Amino acid sequence: MVPSGEANAELRTRIRQQAAIADLSQRALETDALEALLHDTAVTVSETLDTEYCAVFERTADDDDLVLRDGVGWREGLVGTATVPDRDSHAGYTLNADGPVVVDDLHGEDRFTGVEFLASHDVSYGIGVVVGTVEQPWGVLGAYATEKADREFTDADATFLRSAANVLANAIETVKTNQDREVADGERNRRDETDRTERERELARFKRAVEASGHAIHMSNLDEEITYVNSAFCETTGYTAEEAIGKPPSILESGEHDDDYYRELRETVRSGEVWEADIVDQRKNGELYHAEQTIAPVTDENGEIDRFVAVQNEITERKERERDLEESEARFRMLAENLEEMVWISDTDTREVLYVNAAYERIWGRDRESLYDDPRSFLEAVHPDDRQRVERAYAAVPDEEFDEEYRIVRPDGEVRWLHVRAVPADSDDRKLRRAVGIAEDVTERTERERALEESERRYRTLVENFPNGAVGLFDEDLCYTAVGGELLNATGVAPADRVGHHVSEIYPDELVSKFEPHFHAALEGETTSFEVEYHDRHLYAHTLPVRNADDEVFAGMLVVQDVTERREYQRQLEESNQRLEQFAYAASHDLQEPLRMVSSYLQLIDRRYADALDEDGEEFLAFAVDGAERMREMIDGLLEYSRVETRGDEFEPVDLDAVLEDVRDTLRMKIDEDDAEITAESLPRVEGDAGQLRQVFQNLLANAIDYSGEEPPRVHVAAERTGTEWTISVTDEGVGIDPVDQERIFEVFQRVHSDDSGTGIGLALCERIVERHDGEIWVDSEPGEGTTFSVTLPAVGADDS
Numbered sequence: 115m116v117p118s119g120e121a122n123a124e125l126r127t128r129i130r131q132q133a134a135i136a137d138l139s140q141r142a143l144e145t146d147a148l149e150a151l152l153h154d155t156a157v158t159v160s161e162t163l164d165t166e167y168c169a170v171f172e173r174t175a176d177d178d179d180l181v182l183r184d185g186v187g188w189r190e191g192l193v194g195t196a197t198v199p200d201r202d203s204h205a206g207y208t209l210n211a212d213g214p215v216v217v218d219d220l221h222g223e224d225r226f227t228g229v230e231f232l233a234s235h236d237v238s239y240g241i242g243v244v245v246g247t248v249e250q251p252w253g254v255l256g257a258y259a260t261e262k263a264d265r266e267f268t269d270a271d272a273t274f275l276r277s278a279a280n281v282l283a284n285a286i287e288t289v290k291t292n293q294d295r296e297v298a299d300g301e302r303n304r305r306d307e308t309d310r311t312e313r314e315r316e317l318a319r320f321k322r323a324v325e326a327s328g329h330a331i332h333m334s335n336l337d338e339e340i341t342y343v344n345s346a347f348c349e350t351t352g353y354t355a356e357e358a359i360g361k362p363p364s365i366l367e368s369g370e371h372d373d374d375y376y377r378e379l380r381e382t383v384r385s386g387e388v389w390e391a392d393i394v395d396q397r398k399n400g401e402l403y404h405a406e407q408t409i410a411p412v413t414d415e416n417g418e419i420d421r422f423v424a425v426q427n428e429i430t431e432r433k434e435r436e437r438d439l440e441e442s443e444a445r446f447r448m449l450a451e452n453l454e455e456m457v458w459i460s461d462t463d464t465r466e467v468l469y470v471n472a473a474y475e476r477i478w479g480r481d482r483e484s485l486y487d488d489p490r491s492f493l494e495a496v497h498p499d500d501r502q503r504v505e506r507a508y509a510a511v512p513d514e515e516f517d518e519e520y521r522i523v524r525p526d527g528e529v530r531w532l533h534v535r536a537v538p539a540d541s542d543d544r545k546l547r548r549a550v551g552i553a554e555d556v557t558e559r560t561e562r563e564r565a566l567e568e569s570e571r572r573y574r575t576l577v578e579n580f581p582n583g584a585v586g587l588f589d590e591d592l593c594y595t596a597v598g599g600e601l602l603n604a605t606g607v608a609p610a611d612r613v614g615h616h617v618s619e620i621y622p623d624e625l626v627s628k629f630e631p632h633f634h635a636a637l638e639g640e641t642t643s644f645e646v647e648y649h650d651r652h653l654y655a656h657t658l659p660v661r662n663a664d665d666e667v668f669a670g671m672l673v674v675q676d677v678t679e680r681r682e683y684q685r686q687l688e689e690s691n692q693r694l695e696q697f698a699y700a701a702s703h704d705l706q707e708p709l710r711m712v713s714s715y716l717q718l719i720d721r722r723y724a725d726a727l728d729e730d731g732e733e734f735l736a737f738a739v740d741g742a743e744r745m746r747e748m749i750d751g752l753l754e755y756s757r758v759e760t761r762g763d764e765f766e767p768v769d770l771d772a773v774l775e776d777v778r779d780t781l782r783m784k785i786d787e788d789d790a791e792i793t794a795e796s797l798p799r800v801e802g803d804a805g806q807l808r809q810v811f812q813n814l815l816a817n818a819i820d821y822s823g824e825e826p827p828r829v830h831v832a833a834e835r836t837g838t839e840w841t842i843s844v845t846d847e848g849v850g851i852d853p854v855d856q857e858r859i860f861e862v863f864q865r866v867h868s869d870d871s872g873t874g875i876g877l878a879l880c881e882r883i884v885e886r887h888d889g890e891i892w893v894d895s896e897p898g899e900g901t902t903f904s905v906t907l908p909a910v911g912a913d914d915s
Contacts, residue, residue, distance in 0.1 A: 124270075125406065125429075129390045131274040132329065132408050132425050134162045138278060140412065140423075142285040146292070152184040155255070155282050160186040163271060165259040167237065170245070170282070171198065171205045172253040180205045180253060188235065196231060203228035205254040208242040214272040216241045218262075236260045241267045243279045245286070252286055255279040330405070330426040333412075338362045341421065350405075350428055352398035363424065368402050370394035383409050383422055392429070404433040447471075456553035458485075462512040462538065463547050465489045477532070477555050479524035497521035497529065511549050512538035519556065531560040562662060583653075583675040587660065592617050592633050595669065601651075601676050621648075629672075632657040636670035645677075652678045713739070713746075754809075754879060762886060767910045768804045770797035770811075770842065774831060777811045781819070790819045790827035797833050798840045800907040806883040807907075811844075813876040814903050818846035821901070839889070840909050845902040851895040859893065880905075 138158050145151055152170050160168040167187035171180035179197040182188065188196070200206045207226045208215040217240050220229055232240070240258035244251045255278060330350040333342040343358045351358070351366060358365070367376075371394065382389045389409040394402055405426040411419045451471050456478075458470040467489045474482045484491050496504050500520035507518050516536035521529050536551030584599035597612040611620075617633065618626050625646060632642045636657040643656050654677045660669040716739050727735065774794055778785065785792065792815065800807075818829045828847045833840055851859065860881040884891045884905050895901035 125392070128270050128427065129406055129408060131162055131270065132406070132427060133388060133390065133410070134158050135274065135277045135281065136408060136410050136423060136425055138281050140410070142281050146289065148286065148289045149184070151282065151285050155278055156184050156186045159255065159257050159275065159278055162274065163241075163257045163267075165240070165257040167235065167240075167258040169205070169256045169258065170253065171256070173200065173209070173251065180209075183253065198231050199228040201228075202226050204232065204240065204242055205256060208254045208256070209244060209251050210248070211244070212248065214241055214243045214267075214275060216267050216272075218266070232258060238262065241272065241275060243272070243276045245279045246283045252283060255282060330428065332358065332363065332424050334363055334422050334424070336420065338364075347426075350397070350403070350426065351395070357398075366395040368394050368396040370402065379409065383411050384419065386411050386413075386419060393426075395426075403428055403430045405429060454555075458551050458553075459539070460489060460549050460551070461547065462549045468548070473553075477530065477553065478522060479526060479528075495522045495524070497523055511536055512547060516549075516551065519560075530555055531557045562664065583673065585674070586612065586672045588617070588633060588670050588672065590637055590669075592630065594620075599674075601674065633670055633672070636672075637667060639667050651676055652681050754875075762806055762883075763803045765801050765803060765887075767799050768802045768807055769799050770807070770833070773797075773804060773808050773811055776808055777815055780812060781815060784816065784819060788819050788822065788827055790822070790829065792829045792831070794831035795833055797831065797842070798835070799910045800840055800887075801910055802887050802907055803883075806886070810880045810883050810905065813880050814844045817876065818844060818848060818901070822846060822848040835909065836906075838909055839906045841904055841906050843902055843904045845900065847900040850897040850899050850901055851893060852897050853895075856893050856895065860891070 138155060141154055142151060156168040156170055160166070167185065169185040169188070170183045172183040173180055174197070178200050180200055180203070182193055182196040182198075185193055198205050200209070203226055204215065204217060204220075204223075206228070217223055220232055220238050220240075223229065235258075237258045238260055239262055240256055242254050242256035244253075245255050246252040255275065257275065330347040331342075331344045332340050332347050334340050340358050340361055340363060343353070343355050347358070348354055353365070379389050379391075388411075389407070391407060393405055393407045395405060396402055405428045407424060407426050409422055409424045412421045412423055414420045447469075453471060453473060456471060456473040458474070459468045460466060461468060467485050470482045470485055472482070474480070474485060478492070478495055480491075480495065493501060493505060493508070497520065504518055504520050507514075507516050510516070515538075516534065519531065519533045521531055523529055532553050533556045534551065534553040536549050539548040539550045584597065584601040586597040587595045589595055593614060593616050594612045595614075597609045617629050621629060625648065628644065628646060632644060632655070635642050636659050639659045641656065641658040643654070646653050646655060654675045656673040658671050658673070659667040660671050662668050716735065720735060720739070724732070724735075771794075774797060778792060784790070815829060819827045822828075825847065830845045832843045832845070834843075835841075860877050881891050884907075887907055889906040889908070891903065891905045893901060893903050
C-alpha cells in the first residue's frame with residue numbers, strides 16, 4: 115500500500131516543477147538577455163531537481179565539441195571554457211537520443227567513455243535532454259549529482275527538464291531570429307520595428323512555451339475574463355477557444371468547493387502570491403475532473419498585476435486510483451481488525467511496521483504501539499531456544515519468504531506456539547518494497563499433535579511389546595500402520611510383512627470376510643470382540659477405536675490374544691468340574707443315605723428311651739443329633755459349591771435393591787431375634803445371576819449378624835461406581851477378624867471363631883460366585899473394630915444406576 119504521505123510528496127514535487135516552468139517561461143518572455151536566461155535556467159533546474167550541478171552545453175561551430183556555456187556548481191573558470199567530446203560523452207550521446215538520457219552509475223556506463231569532465235567533479239549520476247530538435251540541436255541541458263538521491267529520476271523529472279529545455283530553445287530561437295532580423299533591417303528601421311518585434315517575439319515565445327508544456331493553460335485579465343487558452347485546455351475542458359475566450363474562469367466551477375475556497379484563491383493571486391492547490395472542475399459536458407492547479411499573477415513593465423496565468427495538470431485517474439486504494443485499504447482494515455490471526459505490513463527496506471491489527475495485543479500480550487516504535491521488539495518475546503532461528507529467517511526477508519513455527523513467552527509467562535508467514539508485496543515498479551505477514555496461534559493444534567504423537571508412541575510401544583498375543587494399528591483404508599507382539603514372534607511372522615498391507619493381502623478370504631466388519635466398526639467408534647482360528651491356534655480378538663485428544667477416531671486397533679492354552683485349560687477345568695459335580699452328587703447321595711439312617715435312629719432313641727436316659731445320656735444324644743444336622747448342612751453346602759459354574763442361570767440385569775429386600779425377608783426372624791439394624795444406600799443394577807447374588811448377600815449379612823458381639827448388630831450396605839464396575843460393601847460393627855485369619859477365611863471348611871457353628875463353606879461359596887461374575891471379594895477388618903466385605907460386580911451400563 116502507498117502511504118498518503120508519499121502521494122502528497124509526489125504531488126508537491128510536481129506542483130513545484132510546474133511553478134518553476136511557469137516562472138521560467140515568464141522570465142523568457144520578459145528578457146532578451148540570453149546569458150541571464152541561460153544562468154537562470156541552470157539555477158532553476160539545479161534547485162528544482164535538488165542536484166549539485168547543472169550544465170548548459172552548446173555545440174561548437176565545427177560540431178566536434180560542446181562547450182560549457184553556463185552552469186551551476188562547476189569549478190571556477192570552467193564555465194565558458196570547458197569542453198566535452200561531441201561523440202563520446204554524456205552530452206554528446208544525448209544529442210543523438212530521442213529522449214532524456216539518464217545515467218544511474220557513471221563509472222559503470224558503457225554507452226560512452228568520455229567521462230573525464232564529469233568524473234573530475236565526482237559526478238556519479240545525472241540526466242540530460244536536447245535543447246532544440248534532434249535534427250537541429252543547439253546543445254544539451256543536464257543535471258548531475260555526486261550521490262544518488264533517496265529517489266531516482268522520475269518521468270515527472272524528465273518532463274520538467276524537457277520543458278525547461280523547450281523554454282530555453284524557444285528563447286534561443288527567438289534571440290537568433292531577432293539578431294538576424296536586426297542585421298537584415300539595419301539601423302534605419304530598428305527603432306520603428308522594436309515595439310512590433312518585441313510583441314511578436316513575446317507572443318511567439320509564450321505560445322511555444324505554453325504549447326510545449328502539455329498542461330491546460332489559460333490567461334485571464336483583471337476583470338476575470340479569459341483572454342487566452344491553449345490546445346491542452348480545450349482538450350481537458352471540452353470548450354473551444356472561441357467558446358472560452360471572453361468568458362469568466364468560473365465556467366469551470368463544479369460546485370465541489372465552497373465560497374471560502376474561491377475567496378482565498380482570489381485574495382492570494384491579487385496580492386501577488388502564487389496559488390497552488392488541487393481543484394475539482396467541470397467539463398463542458400458536465401463531467402467532473404480533478405487537477406493540480408497553479409495560478410500565478412503576471413505584472414506589466416511598471417510591476418503592476420495586469421493578468422493571471424492558470425496551469426492545470428489533470429490528475430483524475432490518479433485520484434480515482436487513490437480513492438480505490440483508500441476504499442481497498444478501509445475494507446482491508448475492517449477485515450484485518452476482526453481476524454483472529456495477527457496481520458501486519460512492513461517496509462522491507464527500513465523494517466518499519468506500517469500496520470498491525472489488534473490480534474497482536476491478544477496473542478502477544480503486548481501493546482501494538484511498542485511494535486510501531488521498535489519493529490524488532492517482537493524478537494524479545496520469542497522463546498530463547500527459537501530466537502536465533504527466527505532472527506536468521508527475519509533477516510532474509512524479502513529475498514526469501516518467512517515461514518516459521520516458534521514459541522513466544524507472553525508477559526504473564528504463558529508460552530504460546532505461533533505459525534508465522536510473510537511474503538513480499540512490492541509495487542509493480544519495485545519502488546515500494548513491502549512485506550505482508552500473518553501469525554496464527556497454533557498452541558492448541560501443537561499440543562494436540564504432541565499428544566497424538568505421545569499417544570501413537572504409547573500405542574506403538576504396546577504393539578511392540580504385547581505379551582501372549584499380537585496388536586495391530588490400522589488406518590481408514592484397512593492397512594496396517596504398526597504391528598507387533600509375542601504371537602508374531604512365536605509364529606515366525608515378520609512385522610514388515612504386515613505394515614503397509616491391506617488385510618485382504620494378508621489373510622485368507624474367509625478370515626478377511628470375518629475381520630472387515632469389525633475393522634469398519636472400530637473406525638466408526640465401536641468396540642467388538644470375536645474368536646477366530648488361525649495358524650492352528652485359537653485366537654480371541656478385540657477391535658476398538660483409537661482416538662485423539664479431541665475424541666476423534668483417527669485409527670483402529672486389533673488386539674489378538676492366543677487363548678489356545680487357555681481353551682485347553684478351560685476344557686480340562688470343565689471336565690474337572692463335571693467330575694467334581696459327579697463326585698459331589700455321588701458323595702451327597704452316598705453320604706446322605708447313611709446320615710439319614712443315623713438321624714432316624716437317633717430320633718427313635720429320643721422318642722423311645724428318652725425317659726430312660728440320665729442327664730449325661732440326654733446331653734450325648736443332643737450332641738449326636740446336632741452333629742448329624744451339621745453334617746447334612748456341610749454336605750448340602752459342598753454340593754451347592756460344586757454346582758456354581760454348572761447350575762447357575764444366564765446373566766441378566768439384576769436390581770440389587772430387590773435382591774437385598776429378598777434377603778431381608780429371608781432373614782426376618784434372625785433380624786428380629788437379634789434386634790439387628792440393616793441400612794443401605796440406593797444400590798445399582800448389575801449384570802449377573804440373581805439367585806447366586808442373593809446367596810452372596812445372605813451369607814454376608816448372616817455373618818455380620820452372627821458376629822456382632824455383645825451389642826445389637828448394626829450393618830450398612832453401600833455402593834460405589836469405578837469405571838465399568840460397581841463395588842458393593844457390607845460393613846458391620848462386630849468383633850472383627852484377626853489379620854492372620856483373613857488370608858484363609860475364603861477357603862473351604864475354614865472357621866476363624868472357636869465358637870463358630872457354621873459349615874466353613876459360606877465365604878468360599880461367596881468367592882466362587884463372585885469369580886463367576888468376573889469380580890473380586892476381599893475383607894478389611896481389625897479385631898474389635900468391625901468388618902467390611904467388598905465385592906466388585908459388572909455394571910449394566912455407563913449411565914445405568
